[in-house]
Amino acid sequence: MSHFPKPNATKKAKLSDVASLANVSASTVSRVLNQPDIVRPEIRERVQKAIDMLDYTPDRMAKALSSGRSHTIGTVVPTIGGSAIFSDGVEALQDELETLGYSLIVSSSRYDIEREFQQIKTLLDYGAAGLVLVGDTFSPDALRLIKKQGIPTVTTYTNKSRHGIPAIGIDNRAAGRELTRLLLKLGHKKFGIVANTALQNDRSQARLDGVREALAEAGVPLPLKNVVEVKLPTIENGRRGLAGLVELQTVPTAIVCTTDALALGAMSEARRKGLHIPDDLSVVGFDDIDVAAESDPALTTVKNPAAEIGRIAADYLNRAMNGQPIPLETELPASLTIRSSTAIAPAR
Amino acid sequence: MSHFPKPNATKKAKLSDVASLANVSASTVSRVLNQPDIVRPEIRERVQKAIDMLDYTPDRMAKALSSGRSHTIGTVVPTIGGSAIFSDGVEALQDELETLGYSLIVSSSRYDIEREFQQIKTLLDYGAAGLVLVGDTFSPDALRLIKKQGIPTVTTYTNKSRHGIPAIGIDNRAAGRELTRLLLKLGHKKFGIVANTALQNDRSQARLDGVREALAEAGVPLPLKNVVEVKLPTIENGRRGLAGLVELQTVPTAIVCTTDALALGAMSEARRKGLHIPDDLSVVGFDDIDVAAESDPALTTVKNPAAEIGRIAADYLNRAMNGQPIPLETELPASLTIRSSTAIAPAR
DNA sequence: CTGAAAGCGCTTACAG
DNA sequence: CTGAAAGCGCTTACAG
Known part of the structure; x- marks a missing residue:
């Protein structure tokens, strides 16, 4: 003891x-x-x-209290762990903040808007000097709080600023279009989607919208049944999603998953069901988490530059706190990363 | 703007x-x-x-300053991102701390002991009321600082308490032995190791020691060349490690990697080289990160209960801060998880 | 260029 | 059970 x-x-x-x-x-x-x-x-x-003799270092808390400006930044991400992209962003954010002289308090909302609000409140009570959020959908309470306190805030993983909050990220919708066009070019006409949109996830919703758009453009139908909506972007949900899609009357030849974790689960389940990827089935994901390149077959996806997003978020906050203006919308390139999980559509 | x-x-x-x-x-x-x-x-x-009318919430900073007790906890992990196990632990830690009324400042040392010390110092300046570290190897400066301030501290992912700092984790050495015995039982006699021990990583070192012990027990030699030491436990280093091992005079039939990420890289590289897993080569990792079950073949590994470690760390800190005693060494079970990346050794 | 004093937003003995 | 006062460890006008 x-x-x-x-x-x-x-x-x-x-x-x-x-x-x-x-x-x-x-x-x-x-x-x-x-x-x-x-x-x-x-x-x-x-x-x-x-100072040296006493090994003195100032108490940042007292300093913050008396000077009125703290050096802690708060972030709320949907999840820190697992195989989501956010941990890479948090790592880069922390890293950059550290060199700028800030510390980072993190919390994970588990994709829950209400919980996110509570966490923002807590961060503010802790004297956070700035906030890094995710997405463009927030609870009204959260928005009111942020506006009211006028604390520098940026949001990430989206290029859309919906409430005057500067946004840094890729164009998820365009990324969805691009990935879909690739599949169309490969001759696919029967699509299945696994999307974590059940919890009003704006990033995945935009991706899904992009898919729909590209399909409509090409005149390829997407029956309602072919879109499986799940809550969390877990590997397990990818499995379930695929299991459902494979039982459709006309089995899709192309599966679009709105995150890599879902895609990994879908591939795993497809294998289990004896389907060969990419010969029988093409599968794509989003984000390009680091294991996406190592699956067998390696996953075709769109790179979400999390580390860069994290760094930019830190810099913007730093600039904002020094009274400098920052761009309202910063769109980062989402590079299509073609690997081995996609191929020409099988002959019917 | x-x-x-x-x-x-x-x-x-x-x-x-x-x-x-x-x-x-x-x-x-x-x-x-x-x-x-x-x-x-x-x-x-x-x-x-x-209070309700004014929507008042107390300033935690002022509260901490005047009461002398803060409610922020600091953690330093080797890395937050990528496919390491730590992000799962951080998530659980944050979660549990939140319900206990604490906030969490996180930083990643990038496996650098000196950097870890600086970050601990910063956390203390920020008034952290407790510290969650990783492993049992710390810089002397860090140890001195922790002792001097007498701040509640626990360390994780190891069951060994080396400096009076309570430890929570699996017995990495035993886990190494167990995994190796499994391979020995399968008839393997030629082993190759990829270990991220170049940066004095105590967890991986213990795992490697366990492997050595089991091999010695069985009278199976492990030539020096058969152990590839790398710095960071990245997928890329797993690739490189395997590439080296495969060029040995007598190619190993069993590859032990000290983390799952290394194992995933090793498997990927083996595939690229035309080796079939597990027929030609068995591969094992450590930690059981969530994608380990989804690789093809699914990875045989040892589960590192990161979420539980995180939760226990939070509870211990909470208890310590309330003046209650906590166990010095808490060993969690490391369950052997046998999947498809291991098989009977190929006939020579 | 330096110091005395007030103040940041709370808590905590100490009186009453 | 409630209030006035001092104090937590700093910073910041204000004098000098």
């Missing part, structure tokens, strides 16, 4: 300790910390020495 | 606003917030009404 705090715990040195050791006022210590040029070199060095 | 703060931004209500609206002192408002039973029902309701 272990106990805290340890008996040998020492209290941290504080600014006033440095001040007395250096024989200066607190104000002066604060200055050498924040605007060293302003203080006489001689004194500056003396204070610096005291 | 977008600007912050919005012109219509309103300042948050504060405790004193509630106090004047309810015609009571600040102390009283504070009490209805923190120990409602102590205050007369009549007044309590009046204050509550004022």
Whole structure:
């Protein structure tokens, strides 16, 4: 058994300790910390020495409280774990924020808008100086709160700004079109879709819309039954989705899944059912998570540049917090990544 | 272009606003917030009404500063993104902390001990009330800092407590032995290892030790050349590792990779080289990340219960912060998960 | 260029 | 059961 705090715990040195050791006022210590040029070199060095001796580091909390500006940023993503793309974005976001001098509080809403609102509220209570969200669909309460506090906020994985919140991401709809056109070009006419749109997921909805658009353009019908809507973009749901599609009267030859995880599940289930990919069935996903290239066959998908999105989000927030304007919509290229899970449609 | 703060931004209500609206002192408002039973029902309701009207939520920062106890926890993991197991642990950790009333600041050290130390320092400056780390190898500076501040700290993904820091995880060494014994039982005698131990990764080192132990037990030699050490546990390094092992004079029939990502890369590369898994080559990994079950063939591995680790870490921290003792070593079961990437060794 | 004083938004003994 | 006052560890006008 272990106990805290340890008996040998020492209290941290504080600014006033440095001040007395250096024989200066607190104000002066604060200055050498924040605007060293302003203080006489001689004194500056003396204070610096005291800082080093005491191993002093300022309490960011007190600093934030008194200065009115904190250096913590909050983010709410649908999920942090699993095989979703967001963890890559969070990693890049944290990384970039760290170099800019910010810390990141993360929370995952589990694709729940209400929960997202609660988490935003908590982040604000924690004094977050900026917010990084996902998508363009928010609870009215959340929007009101954000507007009310006027805290710098950006949203990610979408290029559409719906509420004045700057957006950074790919054009999901265009990506859906592109992937579909590829399949059409390969001769596919019977499509099946597995889409995690049941929980009003705006990114997947846009992707689905893009698919529909491209199909309509080409005059290829998409019966209602051929679209399986699921809640969460899990591998398991990909399995289930495919299982359903394969039992249709006319079995699709092309399966579009709105995330890679769904596609991996769909491929796995297809294999289990004795279907050969891509000869019997072409499968595509979205995002290009890092395992997408390693499945067998390797998955054809559209790359969602999560790391870049994370970095840009950090930079925009930093700029906004310095009073600089930032673009309302930043569209990143979504590169079509053709691998081995797609092929010419099988002869009927 | 977008600007912050919005012109219509309103300042948050504060405790004193509630106090004047309810015609009571600040102390009283504070009490209805923190120990409602102590205050007369009549007044309590009046204050509550004022709180609701103003939509007041206390500033956690000020609260932390004045009370001396914060509700933010910090974690440093080797990586948040990619196909590592940690994001699942972070998700569960955050989840559980949220229900306990804590927020989580995360940072990723990129498997760099020095960077980890800096991040711990930052977390402490941010007033973290507790720390969740990974592994049992820390920089001396980090250890000194943790001891000095006496802040509740737990470490994860290992069952060994090396510095008095409570550990929660599987017995990686035993897991390595178990996986190896499985392969030995299948008749394998020529082993190849891909281990991310180049960066003094204690978990993978323990796994490797376990492999060595089981082989020694069985009298099966493991030539130096048959162990490829890599830095990061990436899919790409798995590829490279396998490429090297396949060029040995006597090609191994069993490949042990110290993480699933490495194993996925190894399998992918083996396929590319025309080797059939598991007929020509058995491959195993560690962790059982969620895509491990979906690769073709599905990966034989050992489950690392990341979500449970995260939850327990949260609970232990919570207990420690309430002055309760917590176990120094908590070993979680690492269940062997046999799938299709392993088979009887091919006849020589 | 430096210091004394007030203040950030809370909590917490201490009186009453 | 309630309030006035001091304090948490900083920053920031304001004097000097």
